Amino acid sequence: MSDTEINPILDQEDLDNPLRIILVIDHPENKEMNEMEERLIDSIQSFKQMDQFFDSFDEMVAVPNESHIKYEVGSDGLVVIIVDNLKLRDDVLAFIDGYADKNEEQDNDEEDDDDEEEETSSKKKTKKN
Template identity: 45%
Template sequence: MSLGFDFKVVLLTEDGDKNEDGSINATEMQEYVLKGIDSMEKMNEWFDRFDEQVAYPNEGNIKYDVGSDGMVVVIVKTQEVRSQVEDFITQTNNTNRSNV
């Protein structure tokens, strides 16, 4: 069942330096719309592929959280992982929506 909106991803890259309180600043931020990902079922399918292709191979260098409002926040530690996330999102957005 469609939620009436496509999920969005905010991709943040950490700068690596910790603040006094232990928090880490983001040096880059980009927002993406996941075209055609407009239901929890499609989001679960998307994340199954994302975990397999991007998150698990980069464990320790990536973390993410999915909000109930359709916003996904992905935080990466390296430019290499950032590129993999961007490539995955681009590939997903370029596929036929019926296959997503």
């Protein structure tokens, strides 16, 4: 199998847990000031959704800050991100929180669309009677 082929089984496979991100701020000049933040993104529960998240994350945050950020992604949905300054920490958290909020809005919109479709469907059934 080549690297460019898509594995349909993996694309549809769910994560064992929702995406959980541990962000570590590694202050190179003062190790006593190291900090840790944690975020849980309930809306990311499949490998496909996780790939979409990291495509955006790489483009917006990781690649422009390549020498100041490292991350490791586990197959269980646990991600560890290490940054070396507070501004980058804030950028990473803003991206994560914004992505989570955007996904929640999309989920709510999809639920609203489903509700509207059900209402329309029931109205059609009522009109036929």
